[in-house]
Amino acid sequence: MAPFGGWEMPIQYPTGIIAEHRWCREQAALFDICHMGEFLYEGDLDAGGLEGVFTFSVKSIPVGRSRYGFLLNERGGVIDDLIVFRLAPEKVMVVVNAATIDNDFSVISSRLTGAASFTDISQATAKLDLQGPKARDVLTRFFGDDLGTLPYFTFTECTLLGAKAVVSRTGYTGELGYELFLPAHKVRELWELLLTDERVRPVGLGARDLLRLEVGYSLYGSDIDQVTTPLEAGLSSFVNFNKEFVGKEALLAQREEGAPRVKVAFRVNSRRSPRHHYDILFQGERVGSVTSGAFSPMLGCGIGLGFVSREAAAIGSTLTISHEKVSMEGTVCDLPFYRDGSLRS
Amino acid sequence: METYFTKEHEWVTIKDGVAAVGISDHAAHLLGDVTFVELPPLGKVVTQFQQFAAIESVKAASDIYAPLSGKIIKVNEALEVTPEIVNESPEEAAWIVRLEPSNLEELQNLMTRTQYEEFLGGME
Incomplete structure (x- = not known):
């Protein structure tokens, strides 16, 4: 166990990092990702100011889909990398890194107009990731075939174990997989249920770091940070220059001069x-x-x-x-x- | 056959005048999954408690120190392709080198297994 963003996190379980890594590439790995942060925005996207906050357009995300991108500072440095889920036309969930929750919340709040509600629901929201080639079979076994048809970067709001949940076809491993958001009081029951399937094993942060690196995903705090721009990090495809956002001027200047x-x-x-x-x-x-x-x-x-x-x-x-x-x-x-x-x- | 240990968690046993050297079960467990072992060249002369090899795991990179002075006469080439045997069998199959000890009196500077276990107990 190790401290991480204010949580005690499992680096590895008894089988060890290499065996856990292999399990995710071949079977279905279950990750305890409850430390990550979730914010809820409810209101008009323009009037509330959300549309100008990130490097991508929230308005252009269809309901039921999610998008990856950045919260930048004025210099174009990355305050955080995050995923936005369009739950409804005027309802959005923002999923952020654990260590950056408090700062993200205050930065985003400072850029909003106050016309919409914006709340940190991290404490009440739990998250488990089920990742690996067997993840779909496991999920549909317990929760029905409908979940098996979700395309990549799509999610559905549904009921899991009697509680309202979000099941998203996203992840951080390069494998077929899902991120499962549900109320914190239900997470233990879901964890234990999924582990009753012999194709599922718990996998820790050590293997998660190997898995993400093998597919080239950035780790916030290591590969990207407040003094690194998305252009330097080779992540400009997640920046939409056809809209306004904080940090755009700096990125345009850097694009002109070359990083x-x-x-x-x-x-x-x-x-x-x-x-x-x-x-x-x-x-x-x-x-x-x-x-x-x-x-x-x-x-x-x-x-x-x-x-x-x-x-x-x-x-x-x-x-x-x-x-x-x-x-x-x-x-x-x-x-x-x-x-x-x-x-x- | 007595096994001796260093404070840096290497072990050594002597058979027919040749010393086999590796890292202890405790060290292998602390390192976690071993991914690389750097072996010394054959014929290299090493000095007690000086670094002569290196080991890497998913968690860390560490030096390996010679438990005795002497000349390297054999290296365990299996470790180059399957370093994971350090985790599976640290005190047998995963010997790292065999060396010709130049001064067996140096054994007095090492711990017996019982002493090593006491040493580990004191570290907790």
Whole structure:
């Protein structure tokens, strides 16, 4: 167990990180994600000011669908990455990272007009993620075939165990999977019910970090933060420049000038793990540092993300990853590292 | 056959004048899933309590220290492709090197299994 955003979180269960990782790639992994934050917005999207808050348009999300994007500061840095769920024309749920709940809530509130209600429902809302190629079969076994037809980034409001819930076809693993939101007092019952299926095992944050890195998803606080823009992080596809949002001016200026440093993904030519803060060298010069790294069980080698000066970022460039006595060679590559997940099956 | 331990959690046993060296069950458990072992070159001369190899797990990277001085005469190449045997069998199959000890009096600087277990108990 380890402290994380004010919660005691399971890094791993007794089978260990590698076995848990494999279970998610092959069966169905159950993650306790109750620490993440949820906010509820109710009211007109324009009058309340929500439309100008994020890097994407909330109004353009159809009811029943969700979208990933950013809350930025004036400098274009990422205050948080989040997902917005359009529950109804004038009802929206915002799902944010645990460590950023309080700051996100105050920043978003400060950008709203007060014409709509905006509440932090994190304490009352629990979240479990069921992820893996068997996730759909497990979910439909317990809750009916209708849930099996949800497309990616779509959700449904339904009743689970007699309580109002949101079942969303999203996740953080690169596998077919669901995020299940329900009232906190019901979560233990759901956790125990899902674990009665032999295809389901609990999986901790250690394996979750490996799973997300193999598919190249950013981890807030490591790969993106208040001094990193979506352009630098290679995430401009989640920014809509055809609308207004805080940070847009800074991003436009950076787009004009070119970002001084950019994210790279690289594979290591051995089983060594690059780790957060290791130096990245290119042609003998330090050009940046590692923000996420691990041994990838699926690729059988070390993999990592880092930020480097632009001349070192071309696909195929050879990097040296270095820390004290440890040194390894890496090759810049495309994302995702792992492409054979069941995500869209 | 007596097994001796260091405070850094390496073990060593001596058979027919050759020392087998690895990391303890306790150390393997603390590391979690082992993903990489850096082996020293054959013939390398090592000094007691000096680093001679390295090990990485999903959680951490650690140095491995020589429990005795001597010359490396064999390395466990299986660890290069299946480092997970360190978790499965840390004190048998996952020996890391065999070395020719140069001074067996150095054993006096090590702990017996009973002493090591007391040492671990005191760390809790």
